[in-house]
Amino acid sequence: MDGMSTTDSGTAWRRRAEDRLTDAGYRRGGARTALLDLLDEQRCARTVLEIEDELRGSGRAIGRASIYRVLDELEQLHLVQRIEVGQGIARYERLAPDHHHHHLVCRECGAVVPFTDDGLEEAIHRLSAGAGFEVTGHDVVLHGSCAACRAAAATPA
Amino acid sequence: MDGMSTTDSGTAWRRRAEDRLTDAGYRRGGARTALLDLLDEQRCARTVLEIEDELRGSGRAIGRASIYRVLDELEQLHLVQRIEVGQGIARYERLAPDHHHHHLVCRECGAVVPFTDDGLEEAIHRLSAGAGFEVTGHDVVLHGSCAACRAAAATPA
DNA sequence: TTTTCTGCAAACTGTTTGCAAAGGC
DNA sequence: GCCTTTGCAAACAGTTTGCAGAAAA
Numbered sequence: 001m002d003g004m005s006t007t008d009s010g011t012a013w014r015r016r017a018e019d020r021l022t023d024a025g026y027r028r029g030g031a032r033t034a035l036l037d038l039l040d041e042q043r044c045a046r047t048v049l050e051i052e053d054e055l056r057g058s059g060r061a062i063g064r065a066s067i068y069r070v071l072d073e074l075e076q077l078h079l080v081q082r083i084e085v086g087q088g089i090a091r092y093e094r095l096a097p098d099h100h101h102h103h104l105v106c107r108e109c110g111a112v113v114p115f116t117d118d119g120l121e122e123a124i125h126r127l128s129a130g131a132g133f134e135v136t137g138h139d140v141v142l143h144g145s146c147a148a149c150r151a152a153a154a155t156p157a
Numbered sequence: 158m159d160g161m162s163t164t165d166s167g168t169a170w171r172r173r174a175e176d177r178l179t180d181a182g183y184r185r186g187g188a189r190t191a192l193l194d195l196l197d198e199q200r201c202a203r204t205v206l207e208i209e210d211e212l213r214g215s216g217r218a219i220g221r222a223s224i225y226r227v228l229d230e231l232e233q234l235h236l237v238q239r240i241e242v243g244q245g246i247a248r249y250e251r252l253a254p255d256h257h258h259h260h261l262v263c264r265e266c267g268a269v270v271p272f273t274d275d276g277l278e279e280a281i282h283r284l285s286a287g288a289g290f291e292v293t294g295h296d297v298v299l300h301g302s303c304a305a306c307r308a309a310a311a312t313p314a
Numbered sequence: 315t316t317t318t319c320t321g322c323a324a325a326c327t328g329t330t331t332g333c334a335a336a337g338g339c
Numbered sequence: 340g341c342c343t344t345t346g347c348a349a350a351c352a353g354t355t356t357g358c359a360g361a362a363a364a
Contacts (some may be wrong), residue, residue: 027363029319048353063321068354070319088245088328089353104290115288123280128299131272133261135301142285144292184338186344207326220346225329227344245353246328 012101013096014040017079024077039074043056044114045091045103085112085141102139106146108153113146170253171197174236181234188223196231201271202240202248202260242269242298259296263303265310270303 010018011078017036026032046054048067055061073090074080081095084099091112100121101114120140129134145153167175174193183189189314191212203211205224208217212218228249231237242262248269257272257278277297302310 025318029362031320064353065237065322065355066320074326084241084243084245086239086241088241088247090245104288104292106290107293113290115284117280117284119280120277120284123276124272124297124299127272127274128278128301131261131299131301132304133270133299133301134307135261135265135299136264137300139296139298139300140281141296142281142288142290142292143294144285144288144290147289150291182343184343186337188345221328222330222347223345 008110011040013079017077018075020077020079021068021073024073026073031062032070033071034060034062035067035074039080039092039094042093045085045093045112047089051092082119083139083141086143094134102141104144104146106149108145108149111146111148115142170236170251171302174231174234176235177183177236178230183230185314188219189227191217191219192224192227192231196237196249196251201252202242202247202250202269206249208249240298243300247273259298261299261301261303263306264300265302265306268303268305 014036017040021032034089037060038051038055048064048071051067052061052064055067071080071082073083075092078095080092083091083093085091085103085105101116102120104113104115105111106113124138124140128138171193174197178189192208195208195212198222205221205228208224209218210223228237228239232239234248235252237249240244240248240250240260242260258273259277261270261272263270275285281295281297285295
């Protein structure tokens with residue numbers, strides 16, 4: 001026997017999550033597993049409501065409170081990142097050391113699109129050294145209009 | 158008597174706000190004036206609750222709904238900026254073309270401190286050009302520990 | 315068997331909205 | 340006098356919490 005059934009489906013992130021949760025003394029529950037599965041497949045930040053709907057849609061519905069609770073645990077273990085792009089609604093996404101990125105948010109349709117930029121990271125790294133703070137993390141959000149919305153605006157019905 | 162008491166007290170921002178509101182067809186109400194006065198004196202982002210308390214403290218209490226409504230108008234006229242530094246609580250601050258800045262947020266005490274950095278602005282400007290978006294604005298939040306909290310952590314009671 | 319996890323429902327908190335009275339023009 | 344602004348209270352939405360039953364170790 002082995003732990004295959006739950007651990008072999010995973011990417012590196014999935015496996016690391018499983019390990020870190022176990023090390024931290026957490027047990028394996030249905031809600032936690034369903035959430036890990038979903039997060040493992042997501043490309044970019046989701047709101048709790050979106051997560052709830054997607055899980056229900058795939059027949060793996062779990063309680064909303066569990067979603068908040070598990071996401072909170074995962075955030076503390078640095079397995080997911082909570083981001084806020086405006087309107088006070090939190091979004092969560094997988095946190096992988098090699099997939100650091102930021103977000104473009106469309107002011108019109110609310111679309112959230114990830115991007116990376118080395119120059120930006122360098123600038124932040126440089127200024128962090130000079131700040132009176134001990135900087136441990138950062139978020140950058142660019143606001144604007146996505147291609148689709150600009151096209152729609154330029155082509156009235 | 159004259160209009161002195163409300164218009165001459167102002168900085169450039171205060172006057173511009175007054176003008177822009179008038180141009181947009183808004184009238185002068187007590188709540189709006191009290192809020193403009195307060196915003197004009199603030200250095201950095203405040204939450205609605207903080208604003209409410211400060212106004213009450215100075216004997217110029219106004220309804221919370223009015224604070225939200227006026228801040229919303231001011232935001233649309235680009236006179237104030239709404240920022241979110243985490244925990245889903247919005248903060249508002251005066252928006253002056255020559256005072257663009259970002260924020261350092263202490264993970265422990267929640268302190269919000271403004272900073273500016275030309276290298277950062279340049280990096281953002283450069284990458285904005287290459288994004289599929291038409292970028293119209295940006296927010297940068299650095300998280301970490303402020304000097305006070307680090308000192309407190311290093312000096313246990 | 316013991317401890318953790320989960321779902322439900324209720325409580326909370328920040329924000330928005332409807333409406334009648336007060337106030338600007 | 341007409342129309343805007345204001346304050347109050349109720350409505351809302353996202354999030355958190357308490358608790359009893361289900362499930363993991």
